[in-house]
Amino acid sequence: MKIGVVGKGGVGKTTLSALLARSLQERGRRVLAVDTDSNPNLGLSLGLDSAQTEALPTVPRSIVVGSRGDLTVAELMADYAAPTPTGVTVMSALRVNEAAAGCTCGGHATVRSLLGEALESETDDTIVDMEAGIEHLSRSGGTLAHADVLVLVMEASLKAVITARRTILLAQELGIDRWIGVGNKISDEQRDLLAELCDGHDVPLDVVVPASDAIVAADRIGRPLYRADAGDVWQAVESLTSRLVHAGQQPALQ
Numbered sequence: 001m002k003i004g005v006v007g008k009g010g011v012g013k014t015t016l017s018a019l020l021a022r023s024l025q026e027r028g029r030r031v032l033a034v035d036t037d038s039n040p041n042l043g044l045s046l047g048l049d050s051a052q053t054e055a056l057p058t059v060p061r062s063i064v065v066g067s068r069g070d071l072t073v074a075e076l077m078a079d080y081a082a083p084t085p086t087g088v089t090v091m092s093a094l095r096v097n098e099a100a101a102g103c104t105c106g107g108h109a110t111v112r113s114l115l116g117e118a119l120e121s122e123t124d125d126t127i128v129d130m131e132a133g134i135e136h137l138s139r140s141g142g143t144l145a146h147a148d149v150l151v152l153v154m155e156a157s158l159k160a161v162i163t164a165r166r167t168i169l170l171a172q173e174l175g176i177d178r179w180i181g182v183g184n185k186i187s188d189e190q191r192d193l194l195a196e197l198c199d200g201h202d203v204p205l206d207v208v209v210p211a212s213d214a215i216v217a218a219d220r221i222g223r224p225l226y227r228a229d230a231g232d233v234w235q236a237v238e239s240l241t242s243r244l245v246h247a248g249q250q251p252a253l254q
């Protein structure tokens with residue numbers, strides 16, 4: 001599966017990308033997690049320390065991936081993907097290494113060409129942790145144009161839900177026909193509000209990940225969430241994973 005994790009800034013895309021990657025990996029799948037944030041942190045959430053995260057190689061911009069392109073998928077993975085202690089492989093695709101280096105469109109085009117390839121020989125699931133917002137669904141013909149399914153991450157706010165709605169409309173234009181709505185950081189009191197907002201904006205609310213002090217504490221020191229501390233967060237992530245696996249087996253979810 002090629003999974004795009006999308007949503008407004010700060011809703012928990014990176015946190016959920018890492019948890020989802022670990023959950024799929026624990027089911028015996030080979031998982032590649034692609035960080036497309038120009039300020040990449042996914043490595044930390046997958047158990048690399050800060051020095052290792054800083055040392056991750058960045059995929060060169062504007063290369064075309066594929067047997068007729070600049071690098072095959074296997075070459076790209078060999079040169080630019082790194083193992084993490086969680087068992088998930090991570091790739092930093094859009095890091096901005098120097099000031100005034102220009103826009104990141106070329107990096108988005110590279111990710112687009114990667115997702116356009118058959119990746120089965122190298123990985124079972126590719127999770128793309130997207131930069132905030134919705135530009136990646138329009139830029140360079142759509143970074144996520146070849147995604148099979150989008151995970152729409154939302155906190156309990158109108159802006160987050162509207163962002164998800166806009167994402168669905170752009171996804172439909174790109175021909176992506178599956179998405180899963182995920183509430184994140186949701187307290188018990190916020191559940192009804194989020195459900196109402198989603199209902200009012202025609203956004204599905206399939207999974208709700210609770211607000212978790214353990215996530216905040218782990219994030220503060222740049223560590224992955226330990227399973228033992230995760231409690232109901234892990235149950236929600238497992239439910240998301242099951243839905244994704246199910247979606248991957250269905251012709252179309254929505």
Ligand SMILES: Nc1ncnc2c1ncn2[C@@H]1O[C@H](COP(=O)(O)OP(=O)(O)O)[C@@H](O)[C@H]1O
Binds near residue numbers: 213
């Ligand atoms: N379920 C959760 N409960 C509490 N805090 C969370 C949860 N998920 C994410 N966070 C916190 O929200 C902040 C933003 O998360 P992050 O994953 O970096 O968001 P994004 O990638 O969407 O910008 C981080 O400080 C993170 O610890």
Ligand SMILES: [Mg+2]
Binds near residue numbers: 013015037129130
């Ligand atoms: Mg992020």
